[in-house]
Structures are given as C-alpha cells and as structure tokens.
Amino acid sequence: MKTENQKAWFFVLPVLLLVAFNALIPMMTVVNYSVQETFGDNLFFWQGLDWFQQILNSERFHNALGRQFLFTGLILIIEVPLGIAIALAMPRKGFWVPVCLVTMALPMLIPWNVVGAMWNIFTLPDIGLLGYFMNHTLGIDYNMTQDPFAAWVTIIVMDVWHWTSLVVLLSYAGLVSIPDAFYQAAEVDGASRWSVFRYIQLPKMKQVLTIAILLRFMDSFNIYTEPFTLTGGGPGNSTTLLSIDLVKIALGQFDLGPAAAMSLIYFAITLLVSWLFYTLMNRDVQK
C-alpha cells in the first residue's frame, strides 16, 4: 500500500515546473492568438470565437481532418496486427533475439527528416531502388509526385516501415513475460493454436498493446516531418495532413488567429480520442 504523504509534492515540483514552463506558457500564447486578430506591429484586436467558427465550418479543415483520420486509421489497421504477428513469430531466446531487436529498432532512431529524405531517394522513379523496380521491372507506372494514390501508398508504407517495430517490441515484451507453465498446461488440455493466442497470449499482451496503440495514435495523429519531407503535402493537397495544413496556415500565410484556433481544436480532438480509448481499455481490464 502507498502511504499518504503530502510532502511528496516536493519530489514532483521540479518536473511540474519544467513541464509547466514548456506547456502552459506556449499554450496560453496559443489561446491568446486564437481570440484575436492581428495586422502585425503587435497590434491585436479582440475577435471572440470567430476563428473557431470559421475553422469548424471550413471545408479545408474538414478535408485535412478527414485525411488525418484516414491516415491514422490505415496505419493502425496495418501496424497493430502486423506487429503482433511478427512478435509471435520471433524466437524467444538465443543468439538471434538481440539481432532481431537491434535491427528492428533501428528505423525508430533515425531523425524524422532523414526518414523522409531516405524514402524520397528510395522512391525516385528512375534512380531510386523502389521506383526503378516498380517502373522498369514490374512495369507499373509509379510516380508519387504526380499520382495522389501512389503518394498515399508511399506515406503509409513509410510509416509502416518506421513504426511497426514499436508494436513488435511492446508485444514481444508482453509475450516473453508469459511463464512456460501456461503453454504446458494448454498443451495438456489440447488447446488449439488459436485458443492459445486468444486466451493466453492476447490477455498478457493487452496492457502493452494499449500503450502501443495509444502511442501510435498520438504520434501518427501529430505526424508532420516525415510526410512533409517526402511529399510536401502534395500532389495538390492530397497528402496534406492536419499538422502540415496547420504549419501552412501559421508560417506560410502567417494567419496566426485561425492557426491558433485550429491548434486548440486539433489538440482537443487528440485528447478526446486518447481519453475515450484509454477509458474503454481500462473498463475492459477491470471487468
């Protein structure tokens, strides 16, 4: 049991101060911008909730939000089952375990703009490995700077390449924590491969999978650098995800008010979905 001790606040204080400094002050700045209009020269006019209404009713925002949900949904549908499958197939002990772990974790440690640049070089139609293979060996017309569908496939495959390992590592951590006795008992009972997965492995992975899905949701929903480096949001607006659109409005057009309002709506959506998912998973755990 934990003991009640209000002095514990002193232990938390440095963390609180540092994070609050980085979170609250910029957040207040954003809130400030979101209710004002500026024409430069530090002149601000009260605008009320106009920007929020404007953003919520704008087709541009709806489209970017739709693309964002499509992207996040697709990568979750691909990465989570794929990650589990790979973790299940991995060896449990021996020389190959660290080899697998190190090579699989490698993509996650590459700076995000390098990931984008790497995939750009990889997919160039005539001189990239993938681009050349698609166009000249398979004879499929593949050019992601012109074809929106190709651009979408490329950013999805890039994200699968970049982040599936996170799901693998977490699922694997859950799997190795299952004692051998569980499997032996299942064998004695004559359990099928599927029931072993459904009743032994999946429940053990549930906690880590919750973390994996939550992290993947938050990070993919906020993704900016990789798709921006790879496609720049194009061709046209086809891969302009929420963050890319936000930066276009804030730094490209310097519309600070609408950009700030959009940031807050964006943050609220992320928070809401994460909270819903978190509560849903936890309710199931307690049952």
Place this chain on the structure above:
Amino acid sequence: MKKRYLIPIVYILFLMLPIYWLVAMSFKTTGEILAGFSLFPQTFTLENYKVIFTDPTWYWGYINSIFYVAINTVISVIVALPAAYAFSRYKFLGDKQLFFWLLTNRMAPAAVFALPFFQLYSAIGLFDTHLAVALAHCLFNIPLAVWILEGFMGGVPKELDETAFVDGYSFPRFFATIFLPTISSGVGVAAFFCFMFSWVELLLAKTLTAVAAKPIAATMTKTASSAGYELGLLAAAGALTIIPGAIVIYFVRNYIAKGFALGRV
C-alpha cells in the same frame, strides 16, 4: 529452421532495403546517381564523407545535436527520478490528475508549439542555444521518463526502503547507494528513450536555433535546397545520423522491450 522465422526475416529485409539504398547512394558520385540506376556503387567514392568531415558547418551540426540531446537526457532523467519515486511510493493530493496531465503533453502536436516556443525562448534570451532545445524537449521527454521509471520502481518492494530507514540510512544516502543501483536498468531504459525522442525530433530543434546550435537535420534541409540537390552528400549525411542511434541501441538491447512493458498507462 522453423518456417515461422520467415516472417521476421522478411520484415527485417524490408526494414533494411531503404537503409541499404541510402548507404549505397552515399558512396556514389553525383554524376553516377544522375546518370541512371545502379544497384551497387560503380565508382566507389568517399568524397561525400570527406566533405562532411572537413566542412565545419557539417560536422558542427552533429556536435550540436549530440550536445543538446545529452543535456536533455541528463535533465530529464535527474528530475524524473524523485518524481517517479513519489508517484510509486506515496499518495498525495492530485497525484492521479498530475500523472495524466503529464502524459497529455505527449499529445500536443509539435507544430502547435513551434511559434510560441520561438517567442518564449527569444524572450528569455535562450534562442539559438543548446540549452533552449534541451529544455524544450523536456516537454515530451520528462513525462516519458517519469512513466518508465515509475514502472520500474513499482517493481521494487517497499520493504527495501523501510529496512534501509530502520538501519539508519538518511533518505539521500538510501536513494543514491541502495535504491538507484537497484533500478539501474530502468534508468538506462529511460535515458535511452529520452535520447531517442530528442535525437529524432526536428521541428522544435529547428525552430529554436539559427546558427550557433543548429542541429544536423537542419543543416541537411538547407543543403538540400541551396546546393542544388546533391543527393550523394545528402545520403552520406543521412547515413551518419543512423550511427549514434545504432550505438545506443546496442548497449540497451536487452532492456528495450522491457522498458515499456514495466511501465503502466
């Protein structure tokens, strides 16, 4: 060999292909790259790497990045240690709310904070310093470090603390000489994840620096646009950014998977 091992083997091959291509490109001359497709470098050259190691704007990019990543990792782990201890051992007013609030800071898109961060760090005179980037990255690294460390500390029985206090240990001495060595693998995992997320982040690092503390990733972006797209040079710079991560990951290979498994949501 069992058939199911095909799955991880194919997956690892898929992971290695783009990396192979980047490395192969870095050994080619610009002429060869533009001339057409070749699976292996025909005219093997180290010219691209030579440029990076002799031009200060290039190699200082690496030094700057490593510098702020190191500062960030040290700050994050040091302040997260007592906080994680408090969360794992004590109940106090608002503890659950505080823990959740810390985690929500991972949910804010960095794009949201870019401009306010620029203004904040300019206002306090830290713009274009390593410390600015290191402090800014605390936003998402401290919550993560607290989360991981709390998980590891929760696995240490409370009796350890109580016995030490009965034996007359003061709190700081107990923490430094008994508790810290017990959770050393947790500290390693937390440091690894702080290193990782600070190393790969670019948007804030780029926003908060101009010349003196410019990260390698930003140098690359500028070169890509200004020097007329020198693919070989870009590939070499990219290939070099993989090395620090690879070294760090090798050292913590046995703990990576454990790090998250022990944490709680």
